[in-house]
Amino acid sequence: MPTSTIRAACPHDCPDTCALLITVKDGVAVEVKGDPDHPPTSGVLCTKVARYTERTYHKERLLTPMKRIGKKGEGKFAPISWAEAIDTITTRLKKIAEHDPQATLPYSYAGTMGQVQGESMAARFFHRLGASLLDRTICASAGAAGYKYTIGASVGTDLEQFQHAKLILIWGSNSIASNLHFWMRAQEAKRRGAKLIAIDPYRSLTAEKCDQHIALLPGTDSALALGMMHVLITEDVIDHDYIARHTLGFEQLKQRALEWPPEKVATICGITIEEVVQLAREYGNSARRGDATAIRLNYGMQRTHGGGMGVRNIACLPALVGAWRLAAGGVQLSSSGSFPKNTAALQRPDLMLNKATRTINMSTIGDDLLRPSSQQFGPKIEALIIYNANPLAVAPESGKVLEGFMREDLFTVVLEHFQTDSADYADIILPATTQLEHIDVHTSYGHLYVVANNAAITPLGEAKPNTEIFRLLAKRMEFNDPCFSESDDTLAAQAINRQDARAIHIDWDSLKHSGWKKLAVPDAPFANGNFPTPSGKCEFYCERMIADALDPLPTYIAPYESVTSNPHLAEKYPLAMISPPARNFLNSSFVNVQSLRATEGEPHLDMHPMDAAARGIADGCQVRIFNQRGSYVSKVRITDRARRGLVVGLSIWWKKLASDGKNANEVTSQRLTDMGNAATFYDVLVQVESVVP
Ligand SMILES: Nc1nc2c(c(=O)[nH]1)N[C@H]1C(S)=C(S)[C@@H](COP(=O)(O)OP(=O)(O)OC[C@H]3O[C@@H](n4cnc5c(=O)[nH]c(N)nc54)[C@H](O)[C@@H]3O)O[C@H]1N2
Ligand SMILES: Nc1nc2c(c(=O)[nH]1)N[C@H]1C(S)=C(S)[C@@H](COP(=O)(O)OP(=O)(O)OC[C@H]3O[C@@H](n4cnc5c(=O)[nH]c(N)nc54)[C@H](O)[C@@H]3O)O[C@H]1N2
Numbered sequence: 001m002p003t004s005t006i007r008a009a010c011p012h013d014c015p016d017t018c019a020l021l022i023t024v025k026d027g028v029a030v031e032v033k034g035d036p037d038h039p040p041t042s043g044v045l046c047t048k049v050a051r052y053t054e055r056t057y058h059k060e061r062l063l064t065p066m067k068r069i070g071k072k073g074e075g076k077f078a079p080i081s082w083a084e085a086i087d088t089i090t091t092r093l094k095k096i097a098e099h100d101p102q103a104t105l106p107y108s109y110a111g112t113m114g115q116v117q118g119e120s121m122a123a124r125f126f127h128r129l130g131a132s133l134l135d136r137t138i139c140a141s142a143g144a145a146g147y148k149y150t151i152g153a154s155v156g157t158d159l160e161q162f163q164h165a166k167l168i169l170i171w172g173s174n175s176i177a178s179n180l181h182f183w184m185r186a187q188e189a190k191r192r193g194a195k196l197i198a199i200d201p202y203r204s205l206t207a208e209k210c211d212q213h214i215a216l217l218p219g220t221d222s223a224l225a226l227g228m229m230h231v232l233i234t235e236d237v238i239d240h241d242y243i244a245r246h247t248l249g250f251e252q253l254k255q256r257a258l259e260w261p262p263e264k265v266a267t268i269c270g271i272t273i274e275e276v277v278q279l280a281r282e283y284g285n286s287a288r289r290g291d292a293t294a295i296r297l298n299y300g301m302q303r304t305h306g307g308g309m310g311v312r313n314i315a316c317l318p319a320l321v322g323a324w325r326l327a328a329g330g331v332q333l334s335s336s337g338s339f340p341k342n343t344a345a346l347q348r349p350d351l352m353l354n355k356a357t358r359t360i361n362m363s364t365i366g367d368d369l370l371r372p373s374s375q376q377f378g379p380k381i382e383a384l385i386i387y388n389a390n391p392l393a394v395a396p397e398s399g400k401v402l403e404g405f406m407r408e409d410l411f412t413v414v415l416e417h418f419q420t421d422s423a424d425y426a427d428i429i430l431p432a433t434t435q436l437e438h439i440d441v442h443t444s445y446g447h448l449y450v451v452a453n454n455a456a457i458t459p460l461g462e463a464k465p466n467t468e469i470f471r472l473l474a475k476r477m478e479f480n481d482p483c484f485s486e487s488d489d490t491l492a493a494q495a496i497n498r499q500d501a502r503a504i505h506i507d508w509d510s511l512k513h514s515g516w517k518k519l520a521v522p523d524a525p526f527a528n529g530n531f532p533t534p535s536g537k538c539e540f541y542c543e544r545m546i547a548d549a550l551d552p553l554p555t556y557i558a559p560y561e562s563v564t565s566n567p568h569l570a571e572k573y574p575l576a577m578i579s580p581p582a583r584n585f586l587n588s589s590f591v592n593v594q595s596l597r598a599t600e601g602e603p604h605l606d607m608h609p610m611d612a613a614a615r616g617i618a619d620g621c622q623v624r625i626f627n628q629r630g631s632y633v634s635k636v637r638i639t640d641r642a643r644r645g646l647v648v649g650l651s652i653w654w655k656k657l658a659s660d661g662k663n664a665n666e667v668t669s670q671r672l673t674d675m676g677n678a679a680t681f682y683d684v685l686v687q688v689e690s691v692v693p
């Protein structure tokens with residue numbers, strides 16, 4: 001067979017959604033490259049996906065359906081046929097449905113971000129079955145809610161404009177690790193004279209390469225933004241014309257901001273008064289000079305109690321200084337709201353057996369698996385169908401999650417590429433195809449292109465796409481609606497709403513040949529206001545928040561667990577802990593790829609020299625990290641990358657590849673954010689001690 005090149009898309013949960021070129025020789029994918037012509041990708045891939053063939057052809061790929069033959073968690077399985085697997089699953093789901101189909105729960109997240117292999121056929125299946133709905137809150141829902149109250153939708157500065165900015169605040173984002181193609185633009189801006197300021201409790205790979213680094217305490221960003229507003233307003237470095245025309249509630253905001261002088265803010269944030277004042281002046285003066293002034297906000301700063309409010313407060317800043325006037329000014333949290341998706345066509349909520357079906361929050365899966373049936377909760381969870389996710393490694397308060405997964409009466413099915421920590425607890429494992437083996441269509445949360453994924457190779461072993469697995473299950477359940485026989489090609493064609501002016505030109509048939517197309521959207525989305533809020537303005541004062549029992553004005557919501565907000569707890573567990581992504585992993589994906597794991601080494605905990613000295617901890621020794629929820633072990637790295645009072649465990653390790661079979665989620669909590677019901681992974685106090693061998 002000759003060599004061919006296939007156009008594809010990176011499926012991972014990363015804002016960059018790279019366009020890929022796959023070289024296929026004799027039916028084997030031999031190389032994965034970034035498309036040099038796709039402007040966001042520019043021919044560059046991260047190390048992880050440059051190794052995608054290593055992952056796809058990994059010797060531990062799951063290649064046949066399997067049933068468990070050992071105890072839960074032991075990881076012992078025997079191959080079975082697809083017919084037996086489908087039969088076993090549907091027999092059990094039918095039996096559960098006889099008393100209440102809500103006792104079945106789908107559990108999925110963004111293992112693939114594809115519109116087709118994500119929530120299309122799967123959602124149709126669970127809607128028709130009458131299964132519980134899943135609230136997908138594990139990552140971004142707090143920030144998305146805060147942004148929506150303020151700006152109206154997840155729409156912001158275009159990635160392709162950032163190189164024209166003169167000042168960029170990189171706020172709660174380790175872009176080098178997790179948003180590489182933004183970092184390339186920021187570097188270009190720097191070459192053209194821009195200043196980059198990182199706002200991050202940790203001196204990340206990104207923070208160390210910025211011109212300035214402000215190391216505030218986790219969960220205090222909303223206070224910092226209020227302090228900036230105070231300085232901007234009292235020193236009158238604001239854009240009165242933009243405020244008058246395109247914002248709502250400035251007078252109320254002004255009163256509120258006056259309550260937040262820099263002295264108060266500096267104490268809360270654990271930084272100096274000068275840092276607050278200088279940051280505000282620099283930000284306001286940059287916009288006043290007519291320089292493009294931009295913020296790259298990322299989800300790292302909204303994983304604490306007040307995460308939603310933090311995003312909201314920061315999202316007010318560009319309107320205050322008129323930064324939206326320029327295409328390279330403003331703020332980007334996510335571009336996902338720019339895409340006209342046809343979610344209803346893909347997911348078919350009209351098929352729902354019961355419109356009043358309950359919703360389970362994925363971030364509290366630990367507690368929810370342990371709840372008995374009750375009037376309030378409904379039926380206990382009896383079946384868990386997991387795809388595109390690895391909850392045992394990624395969900396908070398892992399001890400509880402494990403206890404739930406151990407339940408003998410819980411029937412667990414896992415659709416996977418590998419035998420992950422979660423798969424070890426399955427009753428049935430189903431082998432899923434990787435991105436090289438199936439088709440899909442991708443939107444992005446970091447740029448404005450729709451990207452097509454063509455299948456490059458035939459499925460390995462007996463692996464099947466998620467969609468095909470749910471088609472088989474639907475057929476066996478005798479779900480006869482014609483939508484259950486639609487092909488992946490048909491699903492891909494439904495994904496984008498072409499009635500919408502932004503996507504009129506994007507049809508699937510030409511997209512799969514060209515590979516990608518940009519949405520038709522304006523360069524400077526809010527230069528003339530037109531915010532997608534009910535008022536059409538940037539809402540400093542937001543009435544919708546009152547209806548949601550929230551303060552309608554920017555405010556500070558303290559972390560659940562911090563030395564100042566919970567001194568009693570801090571007596572026992574005095575260190576704040578965060579566990580942001582390691583560069584060579586993507587959440588818990590790639591941890592089992594040998595070359596990438598070798599680069600990360602083993603689980604580490606970064607700790608400040610003074611915190612280590614106070615505990616008699618020597619560099620390189622094993623430490624136990626613990627709190628009221630659990631404990632795990634890591635090798636300590638003594639470094640001032642972690643500010644005093646903070647420890648950092650880069651994540652997310654597969655538990656079974658760690659020496660003690662545990663990871664950072666032993667100590668994280670199931671408490672939820674102020675808005676969006678999201679997880680609070682970075683709102684944690686711990687104590688650390690040397691492990692005496
Ligand atoms: N290589 C790699 N890339 C990834 C991922 C991955 O696992 N690995 N994950 C993907 C996913 S799912 C997501 S959601 C995104 C995540 O993208 P981000 O949320 O931007 O995550 P990071 O880039 O790690 O940035 C998090 C940074 O925020 C800092 N931080 C933690 N708490 C706070 C706080 O309270 N305030 C402030 N200001 N900063 C804080 C951390 O120290 C860290 O440096 O990245 C995606 N890209
Ligand atoms: N301590 C701590 N915990 C965290 C975070 C943190 O920063 N710190 N980050 C949180 C965040 S932001 C997120 S988004 C979540 C991520 O949590 P998850 O979305 O669960 O991410 P992954 O761990 O990468 O798991 C995705 C799984 O999907 C599988 N997969 C990929 N493609 C396919 C497919 O086509 N079909 C099927 N069936 N399976 C597929 C992969 O093999 C992988 O095992 O973790 C959260 N947990």
Ligand code: SF4
Binds near residue numbers: 014046049
């Ligand atoms: S993980 Fe992100 S940076 Fe890496 S190839 Fe995929 S989209 Fe690009």
Ligand SMILES: [Mo]
Binds near residue numbers: 013139
């Ligand atoms: Mo995420």
